[in-house]
Amino acid sequence: MKVKTICCIGAGYVGGPTMSVIAQKCPDIKVIVVDINQDRIDAWNHEDLSQIPVYEPGLDRVVAEARGRNLFFSTDVNSSIQEADMVFISVNTPTKTYGEGKGMAADLKWVELCARQIAEASKSDKIVVEKSTLPVRTAQAVKDILHNTGNGLKFQILSNPEFLAEGTAIPDLDNPDRVLIGGDDTPEGKEAIQALVDVYANWVPREKILTTNVWSSELSKLTANAFLAQRVSSINAISELCEATGANVEEVAKAIGTDSRIGPKFLKASVGFGGSCFQKDILNMVYISRSYQLNEVADYWEQVIKMNDHQKVRFAKKIIKNLYNTVSGKKIAFLGWAFKKDTNDTRESAAIYVADFLLSERANICVYDPKVPKEKVYADLDYLNTRFPEENRQLVQVATDPYEACKDAHAVAILTEWDEFKILDWGQIYELMLKPANVFDGRNILDGAEMNQLGFRFQAIGKSY
Numbered sequence: 351m352k353v354k355t356i357c358c359i360g361a362g363y364v365g366g367p368t369m370s371v372i373a374q375k376c377p378d379i380k381v382i383v384v385d386i387n388q389d390r391i392d393a394w395n396h397e398d399l400s401q402i403p404v405y406e407p408g409l410d411r412v413v414a415e416a417r418g419r420n421l422f423f424s425t426d427v428n429s430s431i432q433e434a435d436m437v438f439i440s441v442n443t444p445t446k447t448y449g450e451g452k453g454m455a456a457d458l459k460w461v462e463l464c465a466r467q468i469a470e471a472s473k474s475d476k477i478v479v480e481k482s483t484l485p486v487r488t489a490q491a492v493k494d495i496l497h498n499t500g501n502g503l504k505f506q507i508l509s510n511p512e513f514l515a516e517g518t519a520i521p522d523l524d525n526p527d528r529v530l531i532g533g534d535d536t537p538e539g540k541e542a543i544q545a546l547v548d549v550y551a552n553w554v555p556r557e558k559i560l561t562t563n564v565w566s567s568e569l570s571k572l573t574a575n576a577f578l579a580q581r582v583s584s585i586n587a588i589s590e591l592c593e594a595t596g597a598n599v600e601e602v603a604k605a606i607g608t609d610s611r612i613g614p615k616f617l618k619a620s621v622g623f624g625g626s627c628f629q630k631d632i633l634n635m636v637y638i639s640r641s642y643q644l645n646e647v648a649d650y651w652e653q654v655i656k657m658n659d660h661q662k663v664r665f666a667k668k669i670i671k672n673l674y675n676t677v678s679g680k681k682i683a684f685l686g687w688a689f690k691k692d693t694n695d696t697r698e699s700a701a702i703y704v705a706d707f708l709l710s711e712r713a714n715i716c717v718y719d720p721k722v723p724k725e726k727v728y729a730d731l732d733y734l735n736t737r738f739p740e741e742n743r744q745l746v747q748v749a750t751d752p753y754e755a756c757k758d759a760h761a762v763a764i765l766t767e768w769d770e771f772k773i774l775d776w777g778q779i780y781e782l783m784l785k786p787a788n789v790f791d792g793r794n795i796l797d798g799a800e801m802n803q804l805g806f807r808f809q810a811i812g813k814s815y
């Protein structure tokens with residue numbers, strides 16, 4: 351079977367870039383990305399490509415090439431489902447904030463709604479592809495809903511998790527390490543798998559397209575994120591040991607990373623990992639493990655999160671300790687709010703939690719991030735519910751210029767590794783700040799010796815100056 355029309359439900363950080371690249375690489379396939387959020391769809395359709403809702407280097411060019419040719423963004427979910435022979439589910443699956451599994455399990459209500467909507471809207475057989483990250487065995491529930499509410503139509507369910515990282519989504523999609531497709535081991539299942547393999551084979555070498563059973567595919571996604579996050583927590587644990595012993599975490603990372611069995615990637619010590627995926631997916635895995643009474647497995651992975659929480663608190667406490675044990679009424683400049691560079695996404699960003707900790711100590715914070723708007727900073731803090739929204743607005747300012755953010759500050763904290771922070775005029779910043787002028791580099795992007803020479807009191811992660 352050759353796929354002619356794809357519908358993707360969910361025009362977010364995954365649905366948008368993924369479908370844009372599929373449309374770019376497969377001009378014969380019509381790709382419709384749908385969402386219930388009208389503002390988001392309007393932004394995807396915006397004439398000015400700097401206004402599309404996801405900031406990703408290179409994405410604007412891909413959208414410019416395919417949009418209006420074979421790539422469409424729409425809120426008309428039902429008719430897009432009807433038109434498609436393959437429907438991707440790419441909706442959000444955040445950690446549950448209520449009821450059973452609160453704070454641990456993935457909230458699957460949006461996935462279930464999608465399954466029900468596909469069943470109701472469909473007038474012909476379809477291949478349904480799980481693109482969202484889902485707990486292992488979710489395909490069973492999706493299948494159950496489709497087959498019990500779907501007017502006798504036939505649906506094949508595939509799992510095709512996405513491995514792109516934000517900030518590098520376009521190169522990751524252009525040249526993936528692998529594409530993973532899980533499906534049923536039946537003639538119909540194999541035919542569906544082949545149909546999706548054929549889509550990717552337009553640009554991905556065949557040997558990089560792995561096919562597995564559905565459960566392996568679902569679990570591989572959670573496992574990949576758990577392994578990646580575990581490396582970050584491991585190096586962050588070592589960073590604390592480095593600070594206590596005089597070792598340098600970058601030298602240690604390099605020394606161990608040259609061992610080909612360990613490898614050099616994901617060994618960058620930081621203020622802590624953020625992003626919408628790592629914490630959510632590990633908590634989900636911990637929850638699943640406990641639900642099978644695998645308590646040792648659950649405890650093992652939960653430690654990755656505990657270490658990450660510790661790293662964020664440790665950073666905030668280091669700031670307080672160096673400001674004579676009080677930050678009350680003191681201005682602290684935050685350079686960066688996004689969870690990593692080259693994205694406008696702030697979900698679970700370490701900056702939010704470090705700020706929250708300092709605000710509880712009555713600090714005044716001034717944030718500068720090149721891609722995050724003011725309202726998003728406030729929304730992120732309000733979401734924590736630690737204090738009234740008015741207090742967040744009193745204690746936190748958002749600057750549109752890094753020098754303005756640093757003016758009259760007792761300390762500058764670097765929370766995101768934006769390249770532009772490396773080339774700021776740090777001499778000028780020193781002049782603008784109150785003395786002693788402290789810089790806490792939570793991303794190890796600055797040269798400590800140079801900063802000391804400029805007069806700063808400089809602290810980084812896992813190394814001493």
Ligand SMILES: NC(=O)c1ccc[n+]([C@@H]2O[C@H](COP(=O)([O-])OP(=O)(O)OC[C@H]3O[C@@H](n4cnc5c(N)ncnc54)[C@H](O)[C@@H]3O)[C@@H](O)[C@H]2O)c1
Nearest residue numbers: 360361362363364385386387440441442443460482483512
């Ligand atoms: N962000 C990433 O880098 C990344 C990478 C790999 C996998 N994932 C996974 O992909 C999934 C989506 O993540 P995201 O970051 O794109 O989320 P997102 O919140 O950016 O986007 C999800 C979109 O789905 C829409 N939506 C929800 N329910 C809908 C419905 N019933 N009908 C139509 N639209 C609906 C929302 O309005 C939203 O725009 C998650 O499961 C996530 O774990 C994310």
Ligand SMILES: O=c1ccn([C@@H]2O[C@H](COP(=O)(O)OP(=O)(O)O[C@H]3O[C@H](CO)[C@@H](O)[C@H](O)[C@H]3O)[C@@H](O)[C@H]2O)c(=O)[nH]1
Nearest residue numbers: 512513514515516582616617618620623624625627689690
């Ligand atoms: O050595 C490192 C590497 C990463 N990080 C931090 O870890 C977080 C996550 O970074 P990264 O993995 O690059 O970005 P994500 O977009 O969260 O991508 C992860 O999560 C996605 C969603 O599931 C997966 O698709 C990707 O494969 C997986 O890398 C960020 O806060 C980084 O700053 C570090 O602190 N040190």
